[in-house]
Amino acid sequence: MNDAEEDLPSTPPEPGEVGLVEPHDFVHAQPFAFESGQTLPGFTLRYETYGRLNAARDNTVVICHALSGDHHCAGIHSLSDRKPGWWNNIVGPGKAVDTNRFHVLCVNVLGGCQGSTGPSTTNPATGRPFGLAFPFVTIRDMVRAQKLLCDHLGLASLHAVIGGSMGGMQVLQWGIEYPAFVRRMLPLATTARESAQAIAFNEVGRQAIMQDPEWNHGDYPKGGGPRVGLAVARMMAHITYLSDESMDKKFGRRRPQKPAMPDPDHPAAGAAPSAAYTFDVQFEVESYLRHQGESFINRFDANSYLYITRALDHFDLPAVHGSLEQAFAAVEAETLSVAFTSDWLFPADQNREIVLALLRAGQRASYAELATNLGHDSFLLESEDLYALVRSFLGAPHPS
């Protein structure tokens, strides 16, 4: 019995749900060389699996997470969990990524902060978190580390690799790096090359973090660090995951139920202003963003945010391979690329470009553009159209 089979919950899951799951740690105790030329003596990857590995060991679907995601993409960790994994709507028995049929593997990326080795991991040489002593990580480093885990699990090949946003970058890198190992690529809402605008947003987030005095050149205790800067970075990034239209529908100019009162310690000149005037929360969208910032600082490490956004910035397949067509020359996988019309972070054009380059390289590739108004995050949200595309591409029988 291998690790993957041990992951199956002992009690049958709820109909349609993965049910109780638990994470595992893969410890790679050999030196690992990063693209930057830096090395680590070893690393740990935290991961989860759902569904059974088949006898041929070739039914694994790898799910790659985005910037702020993790290995916990489906099921719950305890019966009191209020929220399941981040892609629970698409992964489960009978769902689009059908765990009755596929063995699903999801891994926290190298450089991350949810259990895999990253800048917040204790540096054995100092007994303190690595901080800026952690090697620079790239999308390719993330994928190469995941491949070592796949080898450890004894996987013969991957049925598919799926992911949105930074996950989609990993999908493309998987197909390029391990052509014989990857049978299907399903990148969503992604790009083959981080644009100037996307780099610019990442840079502002990094500046918010690095200019926070609590960042201290990346040297801060676990649980400490530049909470203010990280919250600002997250608030800004969150706007880029939505769309003008979705924000107007979701919040518009609505005021919260209880508007904040003016600060009594700082009365304004003359008469006090009416309650409609304050720099505290006045609009629901402000309250929402502040909540996004607050909750993020309790689950994410600021240095990981720096490292992972830098990995995004560096992602440039055309530059590395001479052209995108050349990047895809040796790919053996079949590809379905999915874009969302309202995604302005990785616009439809950038996803279409991937398929056009694959076709020029003589590969099997198709493209679907889903009309949504939910922005970049569309790939995470409920969509029967998306489910049907994924189900069909993975070759599962359609429900009749």
Place this chain on the structure above:
Amino acid sequence: MNDAEEDLPSTPPEPGEVGLVEPHDFVHAQPFAFESGQTLPGFTLRYETYGRLNAARDNTVVICHALSGDHHCAGIHSLSDRKPGWWNNIVGPGKAVDTNRFHVLCVNVLGGCQGSTGPSTTNPATGRPFGLAFPFVTIRDMVRAQKLLCDHLGLASLHAVIGGSMGGMQVLQWGIEYPAFVRRMLPLATTARESAQAIAFNEVGRQAIMQDPEWNHGDYPKGGGPRVGLAVARMMAHITYLSDESMDKKFGRRRPQKPAMPDPDHPAAGAAPSAAYTFDVQFEVESYLRHQGESFINRFDANSYLYITRALDHFDLPAVHGSLEQAFAAVEAETLSVAFTSDWLFPADQNREIVLALLRAGQRASYAELATNLGHDSFLLESEDLYALVRSFLGAPHPS
């Protein structure tokens, strides 16, 4: 001889240029009540004028500036000035806003920090800057204060009011507030109602400022304050003034000539990373944004940034008047609204809406959408198409 005529430079300007100009201060020494219910015992507005006021005193074109602009929209302040005013390309003798024909007036907004009374002005009650004791200011407050200046100058009526972005909001407010006084409205790249997305960006900028410990609840000495937070706010806002396409053309993924080296005080694990890996500037777009942030903190007050972005957030003509059509019911001006296809901060739709509401209200209004790839800032940039529209709308003879 009135103030405006005194503004004319004594030496003839360069052909086509306004030439040497100097700012003036209008001191309103009577109480002013803000929309918030707060009052000031008086205020100062800094302004410039170009061209001659005619005998009928009805040839003034008021130019309203955007969030970070000021009263200095054309000409130079000294012969050593390297840069003229911010809209020098459109204002001058023989230019689209022809100072041979029109008397141009441009005023730093109430709440600003370029000479007009705002949060950085010394509070006579304390001898320190007002800070948060300054009244909340609205677009309507800004316009009402400018009208007091127009009365002081003895203007009979305005030939036109022109402005982009926040300037466009002032234009609409001018036409609504003083219908008999305003003969033409020319709002560009603006909205009648700040959207949730635009409020969200403003809020992130404010959080960056207010969470900077140097902000100190708005209480900081002149020239001090939250420089880091203000720079982050500006960097982020600057992205929203450009477009994906313009950033790709202007910067792409180009590296600066001399990439920064890794910080020698913080060597990474194992071998040093190659110079391509650092959190310092790696891409030209990063260098550009950092420069934008740096130069902004030397010319702008953080509290003014808070107050003025709040004024933007509050701008909602449909809510104030019941509907946008009702807002425009009493307007007497003729309107030309100009939008730019690549503007995603105040998209074309929001500008078209203004004209549709004016037409429904029975007003004379037309709409032009210019195809540009330069984003929101398109209204500031050289465009013969824009010049032709403005020239024609103002009724000046076309050059033959």
